[in-house]
Amino acid sequence: MKTVSENRSFGGVQGVYSHASKVCGVEMTFAVYLPPQASQGPVPVLWYLSGLTCTHENAMTKAGLQAHAAEFGVALVFPDTSPRGEGVANDDAYDLGQGAGFYVNATQDPWKPHFQMEDYIVQELRDLVQENFAVTESHGVTGHSMGGHGALTLAMRHPDHFVSLSAFAPIANPTQSDWGRKQLGAYLGDDESLWSGHDATLLLRDKGWKGDILVDQGASDQFLDLLKPESLASALAETRTPSVFRMREGYDHSYFTVSTFGRDHVAWHAERLKS
């Protein structure tokens, strides 16, 4: 693991690191924020999964989560959203290929050799973080847009790995959306029965989630038609899943929304990760 940069932030350290990923077969970059409490002993971890076109950097610089992580004594991990670089498949569209891994393990060429984001997040990067930073084994996960999809689906697919769960404006029903059908088809193939395991709404109905879920969604989000929050809201209610689903008047899809509600989410996770 190489240190790309480290900056003092709210009494802790915001670091950027890279490592040779075996799972993805390329060098991967990620960011970790360690709050000041980590110098006294291991702290729980909140994973933040980013959306389309993002790297590890967007949330690290724009979401303002470090203030809250320092307040509540939680570490933050910001992974990249896909493998990158020469030799890694890509597409001209912003929503497929590099920057758009969708948090699945691709089974189809040309994506299969590098796009193994589910195993990367849940296994390889988790192990790396566990070994190299002062963190406990209590992990929560959140994310924005495609990363909200990632948070919801990875938590439900790997309930032993995550204690707490929330999402900002998640892609909530990708098997029924142009943000999903195209990518799941490309990465997993044409058999739509294989897609349902990566759709938060369908997973909730099929497997459910062991705990409670917090979701914030802007009512003025310019991508409501693609996100399909109504699918998730109705599934949460129909499955009687303990949950808080907030439709926020006037808020859009930007990081101004994530930063506004960031403290609520860090507090939500901290309460559950420490109990």
Added chain:
Amino acid sequence: MKTVSENRSFGGVQGVYSHASKVCGVEMTFAVYLPPQASQGPVPVLWYLSGLTCTHENAMTKAGLQAHAAEFGVALVFPDTSPRGEGVANDDAYDLGQGAGFYVNATQDPWKPHFQMEDYIVQELRDLVQENFAVTESHGVTGHSMGGHGALTLAMRHPDHFVSLSAFAPIANPTQSDWGRKQLGAYLGDDESLWSGHDATLLLRDKGWKGDILVDQGASDQFLDLLKPESLASALAETRTPSVFRMREGYDHSYFTVSTFGRDHVAWHAERLKS
């Protein structure tokens, strides 16, 4: 004035606007954050002046100040750091020309036709903000690096325009620094006696400031040799200026430092702007 974008943020509105600047002779872009309190009546204004290479956008997206502005009921204005675009003089160096206006009115070619940032900030943009947003005439000013220089010098040069003053890692003694001598020479000419009116340390000794001053400086700032905080610290002490000058262990020149101490600065200004 044209609206480029508006996003809901912490119950208020983060807007980006542009206008045809008479003073700079080009279209200029700036950002204004109006806190939720502005819907009930006019609120005081805190100006944030950015550093080298920045536009209106850096602090708007990375400093996290909107949370504090909403808490304390203060509007924020984020101007650009120079005129920009085709027909505007520039230099290959990052620290001269576009993105590096140094908050002075250039008297020398090729800069003179457009680089009139002092008049732009203190007169034209101030009037525009006053006319178009729900703000009072109580204005404070802060800034980072070159923008900290701008805050300190514009406040001392125009004490009737500003009630409160602070800075993050300001260029504190530009007449003695490579961040200053090159630019003041280019914009104002070779007569160094004309530079002293744009040097915070010299201005403090010559004119002083009517109120108190808050400065945060990272002790691990990679640009300490160029910023020369010791010049400002000693001038503050020698002139007996009421002030808080904090050398912050471990913090560097990045926005991770600005965001960490942002709440302190907004609170400082709010207390003085509302009294």
